[in-house]
Amino acid sequence: MSSASPARNLRVVLVVLDAFAHRFVHPERTPNLWALRDEGGWAPSGGRSVLSASTYPNHATFATGTDPATHRILTGNVLVDGAFHPADEVGPACPTLFTRMRDAGRRAVAVFGDQKLVGVCGAREAAVHWPPDGVLPEGTPTGAFGYGADRAVVSALDTVEPERAELLVVQLDETDTARHLYGPDATEALEQAHATDAALGEVMERLRAHWSDTVVMVVSDHDNEAVSKGAVDLAAEASERGLDVLVDHDGTAALVVGDVARGDLLALPGVADAAALAPEHWLVWGEVGQQFGADWGLKGQHGSPRTAEQLAVVGGGHPEVAGLARRIAATPPPARAWAGFACELLGLDRPAA
Numbered sequence: 001m002s003s004a005s006p007a008r009n010l011r012v013v014l015v016v017l018d019a020f021a022h023r024f025v026h027p028e029r030t031p032n033l034w035a036l037r038d039e040g041g042w043a044p045s046g047g048r049s050v051l052s053a054s055t056y057p058n059h060a061t062f063a064t065g066t067d068p069a070t071h072r073i074l075t076g077n078v079l080v081d082g083a084f085h086p087a088d089e090v091g092p093a094c095p096t097l098f099t100r101m102r103d104a105g106r107r108a109v110a111v112f113g114d115q116k117l118v119g120v121c122g123a124r125e126a127a128v129h130w131p132p133d134g135v136l137p138e139g140t141p142t143g144a145f146g147y148g149a150d151r152a153v154v155s156a157l158d159t160v161e162p163e164r165a166e167l168l169v170v171q172l173d174e175t176d177t178a179r180h181l182y183g184p185d186a187t188e189a190l191e192q193a194h195a196t197d198a199a200l201g202e203v204m205e206r207l208r209a210h211w212s213d214t215v216v217m218v219v220s221d222h223d224n225e226a227v228s229k230g231a232v233d234l235a236a237e238a239s240e241r242g243l244d245v246l247v248d249h250d251g252t253a254a255l256v257v258g259d260v261a262r263g264d265l266l267a268l269p270g271v272a273d274a275a276a277l278a279p280e281h282w283l284v285w286g287e288v289g290q291q292f293g294a295d296w297g298l299k300g301q302h303g304s305p306r307t308a309e310q311l312a313v314v315g316g317g318h319p320e321v322a323g324l325a326r327r328i329a330a331t332p333p334p335a336r337a338w339a340g341f342a343c344e345l346l347g348l349d350r351p352a353a
Helices: 031-039 055-064 097-103 150-157 174-182 187-205 208-213 234-240 262-266 320-330 337-346
Strands: 011-017 077-080 083-086 108-112 128-130 167-172 214-219 246-250 253-257 273-278 281-285 312-315
Touching: 011 055, 011 187, 011 337, 031 187, 031 214, 031 312, 055 097, 055 167, 055 337, 077 246, 083 246, 097 108, 097 167, 097 337, 108 150, 150 167, 150 187, 167 187, 174 187, 208 214, 214 320, 214 337, 234 246, 234 253, 262 273, 262 281, 312 320, 320 337
Parallel strands: 011 167, 011 214, 108 128, 108 167
Antiparallel strands: 077 083, 214 312, 246 253, 253 281, 273 281
């Protein structure tokens, strides 16, 4: 693939199945994903998320092709003027696929189950986005956490003329909810994975009329891990020890911001390891099962590097699919790679990672 010019008559479709485990792909459980894999290919060991291995940092990376140190969404909140603010209210700090498409006079469309992703991904810059301005229309079917149900996303596609899009981004949310509520590999989670695969099939059917022009990339943002009861309030623990830091809890990880030594972080209760994400920005995590912040009664969580595996499947009828399949089969694709692939296919300048 080359970034010199777009492949002729080509449409790129990026579908994010939230928290969908790569290992869930199976000919009986996920026949639509399996068919895409057979048509195109996959990364045998999956892709690799950015840290924190959670929804908003990875969606911002899908949208920008950059690491969190550049787009500045490192967890579910963003530090602005010394305080954390919701990531959807702040948005990414660098250009997105949507701004690149807009500036090139090209049509991008985005449809999200998690309405906050409109802001997280900068999708207001798309030609069309749903839900409008990140607010679910009254009467929209929702999952247990109040995000748009998979069937709502499929229905919304019929309102945004996806066949006219050169770039179409779709997110299906309900597998994430099931894995949080029941556990990463619970029967209910596997049943929801089957249902989400069926919704993916409905999305694909809406694209079949132009299948020979289509490259489909199906990914997930993170995996999920079982958690133990209880949680460490790391913000309180750091304060008690006199550390001048700010903390944002993120499931089985936490972001710690401040001038602090790694050794001081490892001395905090529940912390087993730490990684620097940016100057004075550390991600910490504990042993298997450790949660940070509050115990919400969930059976599964994400955030730590143990949840960094991503789904990575490509398909579609365009000749470019074969080359893309070979690339992801050869090297597990990092989350930032997908925006780069889209830019190459569409003839846009690649993001500066």
